Amino acid sequence: MNVLKPHLQTTIWTLLRAGNSQREIERRTGISRHTIRDYAKRFAAQADPPQESNCPGVATGSEAGSPSQTAPPRPPALPQGATSAASLCEPHRTFVEAQLRLGRNAVAIYQELVDEHGFAGRYNSVKRFVARLRVHAPEQFDRLSFAPGEEMQVDYGEGAPTLVPGTNRYRKPRLFVATLRYSRRSYRRVVWVSSQQVWAELHEQAWRYFGGSCRYVVLDNLKEGVIKPDLYEPELNAVYAATLAHYEVVADPARVRDPNRKGTVENAIGHTQGTALKGKRFQTLEAQNEYLEHWETKWAAPRIHGAERRQVQAMFEEERAHLQPLPPLPMQYFRDEQRTVCDDGCIQVAHSSYAARPAAIGTKVLVRIFERRLEIRDLKTQALLRTHTKAERPGTVVLPNDERVFNPSRQTRQILAQAQAIGADAERLCQLLFSIEGRVGQRKLWGIVHLAERHPRQLVNAACAQALDDGVYSYRHVKLVTEQRVALALKRLEQMAPNADACDGLPTQSHALIRSPHEYGELFAKSAAANQGDLLA
Structure with a gap:
């Protein structure tokens, strides 16, 4: 500690007793705050003020016996790191905290305080006050509670490197994870490629793995599920929408750039990649899927969840009874194609002709092709116009005689x-x-x-x-x-x-x-x- 002259020590003590902050004393005297802090500790440990002073009007040791000039009692010692004076922003603490929760910076808060609250301090005062609040106010998240069988969250990640069939090259497949929000029980599978039908099939496999479907599913805005993201009316692809309707599930796409809405499955993907698949390689996709199933059954399901302080498998057994029953028949997948009605009133699919009335000649229709049948629908309203059994031989004409032109x-x-x-x-x-x-x-x-x-x-x-x-x-x-x-x-x-x-x-x-x-x-x-x-x- 720097040794100051007696009159400077007395000045520091006098200013501290008057309630000035260490920063204000530094501004007035030019003495470093570190030195002022050390002397403040020293004065707090002493019973008397400094003995000698060249400053007029300040009592010294020889004058201490005079009742009129006896120094007043020293203020109590301050905790380390605290200031002796309250900030000018303290009366506006509630407003400043609310603005910080909105993500506003110190400049905007200072301007708002001056314009609307008559703040007379300086910007540096607001900046220091905001810095203290930010240190003690971590980011807040709303933790949502869900009923058993209410929600499932799904997403894609990257699996472990796997040997590509027919080559000597390893590549990371896509890792699909579906997690029940209540119990945190997960279904994990890896696939080489994804499509609208593959995405829907993985959902179906997850529900049959759990033994039932949930009320709604939260997903990201990937093209396999959402064709056009929108906050109010997101557009789902036809295959995925039909699959959800078949299992009586409602889709709830997360908002764009808002992954916290599906934080459960995000954590499940990170847990899988960092614990189960970290540093591993597999020769086939089947081997990786078998290992993921083994790891989920033996290690992930019996674990105690950190937030709930309960076993995941026990919560899943409780949730299983609340899942929706599965339909007796699996989903019949299809693909949609557009066709033009020819002048004979038919459309051509796979070198065969099918009657398209009441669609007008020359108009475009939507053809939904299943494995054993096809549906002709209106292109705009999706209304069903005709249904035909698929012809077994190319060149077949499925057209009643009364509809021939x-x-x-x-x-x-x-x-x-x-x-x-x-x-x-x-x-x-x-x-x-x-x-x-x-x-x-x-x-x-x-x-x-x-x-x-x-x-x-x-x-x-x-x-x-x-x-x-x-x-x-x-x-x-x-x-x-x-x-x-x-x-x-x-x-x-x-x-x-x-x-x-x-x-x-x-x-x-x-x-x-x-x-x-x-x-x-x-x-x-x-x-x-x-x-x-x-x-x-």
């Missing part, structure tokens, strides 16, 4: 004009097919017309005449007969080819274009005589 369109006239160019029999067969099947038969008409692009028209027209004679009005029959006639014509050409090849192989001695050998001899003789004359010259 027989009035010719511009495309029909174009096909008949091309059939007329092939031949009379081809045109007659195409007109007969259209009168029997209507516009849905135009595909067969196109097939017959396109045969003329690969085979001679005479053979196609002859095949159509044979089809009319046989009474088989089918594109397949015309195609088969055409190919047979083409094969027979090629066979006949092959039989005629050897004689032509033999004649072409022998050299011909006489022809109109071949001159006589005497003419070639005379030409050579004249050319030789001319060359000899040039050499002599």
Whole structure:
């Protein structure tokens, strides 16, 4: 400690007794606060004030006997780190604490105090007061309580490195975790890739693992679950929404950039990665899933939860009875596609045609394709229009006779004009097919017309005449007969080819274009005589 002169010590003691803060004394005297603090401790330990003073008006030791100039009693010692004077912000403590909870800084609070509360202090006073409050006021979170079977939280994380099938490379798969909020019991699985159907299937597996479904599920705004995030009306993808409806569960997507809403599953993912999977490698996904199930059953479920001070498995047994019962049938997954209604009133799916009425010709409809059936829905309202059983063979037409369209369109006239160019029999067969099947038969008409692009028209027209004679009005029959006639014509050409090849192989001695050998001899003789004359010259 620096040793001050007696008059400076007396000055410090006098200012401390008057209630000035150490910072104020430093500003007035220029003495360091550390030195002032040390002398304050020293004065508190002494019974008397400093003995000598050159400052006028301050009692010294020789004058201590005079009753009029006896010094007043020394103020009690202050705790270490405390100031002797209250802050000017103390009357506004409630307002400052409320502003800090809103995340406002010291500058904004100071400006608010001056404008609305008539604060007369300086900004540094507010800054010091705010710094003390922030040290003793940690961040606060509202801890929510949930009933058994009420909520489940889900999210994706990263699993342990796993060998990619068919390679020597390791990659981290996606780790799916579903945690019941009441009991903290979790379901953990790793998958290589995720999709809308995979995301929904993992939910279904989790509910069947728990033995029932919860009332609602809290998820992140990932694309597998939420197509368009929104605070009031988030848009879920169709497969996920249908899965939740099948199990009578309501989705509650967390707000964007608000992971604390699903803090339970966030902690579960961190617990899994930091304890179960840390430093491990697996050869297959199945091996990692088996290890996760073993770890959950043996270690995670029997543990005592830190906040609840209860065993997780015991809380899960209590919660199991409150889960919703599972439906008898599992979810039937589907995919949605858009199709345009053709001029025959049908849509095409996997090379088969299905009636789409009452959808108008030329409009787009939503086709929901299941494993064994398909649904035709309105594109805007999602209203169900038709339901069909999926055709087992490509090319099948699922269309009642009373819904067939027989009035010719511009495309029909174009096909008949091309059939007329092939031949009379081809045109007659195409007109007969259209009168029997209507516009849905135009595909067969196109097939017959396109045969003329690969085979001679005479053979196609002859095949159509044979089809009319046989009474088989089918594109397949015309195609088969055409190919047979083409094969027979090629066979006949092959039989005629050897004689032509033999004649072409022998050299011909006489022809109109071949001159006589005497003419070639005379030409050579004249050319030789001319060359000899040039050499002599």
